[in-house]
Amino acid sequence: MKLLILGGTRFLGRHLVTAAQARGHEITLFNRGNYSTGDFGAVEIIKGDRHSELHKLQGRRWDAVLDTSGHLPGAVRATAEVLSDEVERYVFISSQNAYKDVSVPGIEETYPLRTLTSEQLERANSIDTSGEPSYAELYGGLKALCEQAAEEVMPGRVLIIRPGLIVGPYDYTDRFTYWPVRVARGGTVLAPGHPDRFIQFIDVRDLAEWTISMVERKATGAYNAHGVPNSLTMKQLLDECKSVTGSDAQFTWVSEDFLLKENVAAWSELPLWLPEEAAPHLKGFMFISPDKAISAGLNSRPLRYTIRDILTWRQINDALKAGLDRDKERALLYKWHQTYGR
DSSP states (O other), X not given: OEEEEESOSSSHHHHHHHHHHHTTOEEEEEEOSOSOOTTSOSOEEEEOOTTTOGGGGTTOOEEEEEESSOOSHHHHHHHHHHHTTTEEEEEXXXXXXXXXXXXXXXXXXXXXXXXXXXXXXXXXXXXXXTTOHHHHTTHHHHHHHHHHHHHHXXXXXXXXXXXXXXXXXXXXXXXXXXXXXXXXHOSEEEEESOTTOBOOOEEHHHHHHHHHHHHHTTOOEEEEEOOOTTSXXXXXXXXXXXXXXXXXXXXXXXXXXHHHHTTOOBTTTBTTOOOTTTOGGGTTTTOOOOHHHHXXXXXXXXXXXXXXXXXXXXXTTSXXXXXXXXXXXXXXXXXXXXXXXX
């Protein structure tokens, strides 16, 4: 198959390239050329900005386009319009943040999606989408509108993938990466909340390989792409990190009340931690149903391989973009022990 990937150089996109090449597909990348493609092998690269240079894609034919970089509905609509006669299928990488309500577990693909007011959409179109807080607040609604735009232009020809937290090598956010790296360093590790709290994520390679297989089957419709809910706890994750690394890490489980009083940022300073009492609207966030995708062949590799390969990519002394600063972690642990004698 001939596949066009929009983006394709940072995280999920580069793994889509690897998965597609392993299955013998011909790859074309369309991006601004901001990141290296030196290790991709034989891929065609069309350098261009999707917001102003879509004409560079006209007059070509691909079996499918995989959109890993669509954040604004206007841009997705314009892309779909340009490619509607050039590709058979539009694959849009969305997000579980597109759902309107994740306060209950078991969210399926038919649940209502977020909406935005015209004022919010106008604001989104006028800001940099690189991660500003104002954009982050609108992210889920924008993804939902992107899905809608693609389907309106190419009805019945769109495959929508809604992953949650994607983890693995080349994750430039370091959200999950913090835990394998921190445990590998050893010593006393601050662990958040309840050890038996369930967590949910997906290895980027499992997501990429399954997505390519769905393209091959010419699948359409929406799919939650996630790990199996209620199958992995925070304690099991940390214990597996310790087992894989062979470190001397010892875990001190610190209460959510204490962390909240100390203004520790959930999800960013302590990845995978969502405080139950402070975020009741997110109680179902780690319990999204992937049953439809699993029935369509989605598999999860053993956790130890994800941890091992992250540590092969990331060295334990690397500075990370997420997680607790070492000095702050030590200060919090000291205060916890002084306050509670634990």
